[in-house]
Amino acid sequence: MGGFDPHQLQEMMSQAKRQYEDLQKKMQEIIVEGSAGGGAVTVKMNGQKRLLQVTMDPEAVKSGDIEMLQDLVTAAVNSASARVDETLQSTVGGMLGGMGGMFG
Secondary structure: OOOOOHHHHHHHHHHHHHHHHHHHHHHHHOEEEEEEOOOOEEEEEEOOOOEEEEEEOHHHHHOOOHHHHHHHHHHHHHHHHHHHHHHHHHHHHHHHHOOHHHHO
């Protein structure tokens, strides 16, 4: 039976911390778009799901249909949020793949 090696544990924790910091940085750099209503409303969101920009087609605003605009904004934000999830899943999956040897 192998003994407990505190240096190995410390190295694993250090590596996990570096990967967490790398992930946080990548999340800030990721920018996705979501849209609804055929582009009537478009939003930009970063990987931390912070809404960065909302753009509305002037024609959609002219209609004066506030409920429709609210629904389009909601749909566009949800679309962007789903894209963030997809992007992060592939990014995190790739990062964690390299850690498999540490725990195996």
